[in-house]
Amino acid sequence: MDKLLIRGGRPLAGEVLISGAKNAALPELCAALLTAEAITLHNVPRLHDVATMLKLLRNMGATAERSETRPDEVTLNAGPVDKPEAPYELVKTMRASILALGPLLARFGQAKVSLPGGCAIGSRPVDQHIKGLQAMGAEITVEHGYIHAKVAGGRLKGARITTDMITVTGTENFLMAAALAEGETILENAAQEPEISDLAEMLIGMGAKIEGHGTSRIRIQGVDKLHAPKTPHRIIPDRIEAGTFLCAVAAAGGDVLLKNAEAKHLDAVIDKLREAGVTIVPGADTIRVKAAGRPKAVGFRTSEYPAFPTDMQAQFMAVNCIAEGAAKISETIFENRYMHVNELVRLGARIEVDGSTAVVSGVERLSGATVMATDLRASASLVIAGLVAQGQTTVDRIYHLDRGYDRMEDKLRLLGADIERVS
Numbered sequence: 001m002d003k004l005l006i007r008g009g010r011p012l013a014g015e016v017l018i019s020g021a022k023n024a025a026l027p028e029l030c031a032a033l034l035t036a037e038a039i040t041l042h043n044v045p046r047l048h049d050v051a052t053m054l055k056l057l058r059n060m061g062a063t064a065e066r067s068e069t070r071p072d073e074v075t076l077n078a079g080p081v082d083k084p085e086a087p088y089e090l091v092k093t094m095r096a097s098i099l100a101l102g103p104l105l106a107r108f109g110q111a112k113v114s115l116p117g118g119c120a121i122g123s124r125p126v127d128q129h130i131k132g133l134q135a136m137g138a139e140i141t142v143e144h145g146y147i148h149a150k151v152a153g154g155r156l157k158g159a160r161i162t163t164d165m166i167t168v169t170g171t172e173n174f175l176m177a178a179a180l181a182e183g184e185t186i187l188e189n190a191a192q193e194p195e196i197s198d199l200a201e202m203l204i205g206m207g208a209k210i211e212g213h214g215t216s217r218i219r220i221q222g223v224d225k226l227h228a229p230k231t232p233h234r235i236i237p238d239r240i241e242a243g244t245f246l247c248a249v250a251a252a253g254g255d256v257l258l259k260n261a262e263a264k265h266l267d268a269v270i271d272k273l274r275e276a277g278v279t280i281v282p283g284a285d286t287i288r289v290k291a292a293g294r295p296k297a298v299g300f301r302t303s304e305y306p307a308f309p310t311d312m313q314a315q316f317m318a319v320n321c322i323a324e325g326a327a328k329i330s331e332t333i334f335e336n337r338y339m340h341v342n343e344l345v346r347l348g349a350r351i352e353v354d355g356s357t358a359v360v361s362g363v364e365r366l367s368g369a370t371v372m373a374t375d376l377r378a379s380a381s382l383v384i385a386g387l388v389a390q391g392q393t394t395v396d397r398i399y400h401l402d403r404g405y406d407r408m409e410d411k412l413r414l415l416g417a418d419i420e421r422v423s
């Protein structure tokens with residue numbers, strides 16, 4: 001099992017290229033199921049989750065190839081799909097497999113998708129996905145751990161869907177299902193994340209009729225058929241990867257230019273970093289970040305976009321660990337997203353957790369130790385802490401990190417970090 005060895009204490013300097021967004025790539029790969037024409041996507045990140053999604057689509061009968069000359073290009077052809085199923089063996093390694101449900105039902109009138117189950121950060125049910133698709137006419141039963149869905153007459157019908165809470169992948173499933181449904185669908189309480197808008201733009205390029213994406217009310221007029229976009233869709237930059245590098249510089253100090261990054265997708269995080277004393281200069285598709293000395297501790301509360309993202313909570317907590325002062329963090333999205341706390345404490349951090357609140361009292365220095373990654377962003381927080389800790393930090397179980405970061409250690413090494421992967 002791979003580990004990362006980090007010898008902390010070096011500031012970061014130079015340029016880093018941000019990859020395409022994991023959370024846009026995963027639904028957009030599933031959107032290829034909506035047409036029998038071959039679709040090419042650009043700026044597809046090289047991540048384990050993307051590899052898993054390609055495996056899942058191939059298992060259904062689709063072809064999926066990454067270009068040998070341009071590794072950020074993937075071409076998918078869901079024309080030959082003959083098995084509209086997502087088996088447990090693949091779903092258990094990646095919850096986002098649930099994103100196959102909407103498009104499979106829309107194009108084939110039936111689907112069998114394993115229930116994803118809980119994961120380290122919370123129970124994460126999919127009841128809202130099921131409720132919304134039932135409102136569109138799907139008959140759904142859950143048996144033996146699988147969602148069995150079918151549509152009488154083969155075509156979903158437009159509906160007005162109001163979810164109990166804002167759900168990102170739920171909104172994406174409904175968008176894809178509604179694109180091919182009969183009539184109009186209105187999504188109330190829709191998620192507004194940039195990845196939703198990116199998916200909507202891709203679907204519009206495929207012939208879908210969508211209005212209001214980026215707001216909490218999305219209207220979709222179903223069409224009979226979708227096709228490959230005339231020009232390949234380019235996936236937006238990964239705002240969480242960008243935010244992670246911003247936090248790494250905030251903690252370790254230095255001067256770094258993030259390229260292929262969208263500052264406007266990170267407003268809440270950038271505001272908090274500025275409060276911490278970090279200099280952030282947004283460009284057209286770049287973000288420059290400069291930091292020196294200890295940051296100031298800054299409290300925040302995670303919430304749906306455009307508020308502070310839960311996917312940045314652990315990384316910002318790592319910054320607070322070595323900040324001057326104390327800060328209160330509230331996690332409102334997932335009930336168990338403080339798994340990194342005990343590991344940060346092993347590095348010398350002072351953190352007290354009470355339910356969904358964590359109070360971090362900054363310390364002058366952390367000291368290297370062996371720590372264990374428990375989930376994707378927890379892993380990133382341990383890497384950031386390792387970059388500032390004195391001595392060597394070993395981060396174990398980094399397969400979690402590889403799910404969502406494209407060669408993070410290589411990118412950090414180019415910025416001057418002393419970090420290596422060992423088997």
Ligand SMILES: CC(=O)N[C@H]1[C@@H](OP(=O)(O)OP(=O)(O)OC[C@H]2O[C@@H](n3ccc(=O)[nH]c3=O)[C@H](O)[C@@H]2O)O[C@H](CO)[C@@H](O)[C@@H]1O
Pocket residue numbers: 023026095096122123124125126127128129130165166167168169170310311333334335
């Ligand atoms: C692949 C992807 O895009 N993953 C992101 C997506 O996950 P995901 O789409 O799974 O997260 P949701 O937005 O659905 O979850 C929000 C909250 O709603 C609850 N819920 C959701 C659906 C449902 O049917 N029932 C239910 O109770 C969840 O347990 C959670 O407490 O949004 C999360 C919140 O920004 C991010 O952390 C994930 O990185």
Ligand SMILES: C=C(OP(=O)(O)O)C(=O)O
Pocket residue numbers: 023095096311376377404
């Ligand atoms: C929680 C995350 O992803 P997923 O929904 O794929 O588990 C994440 O990206 O931080």
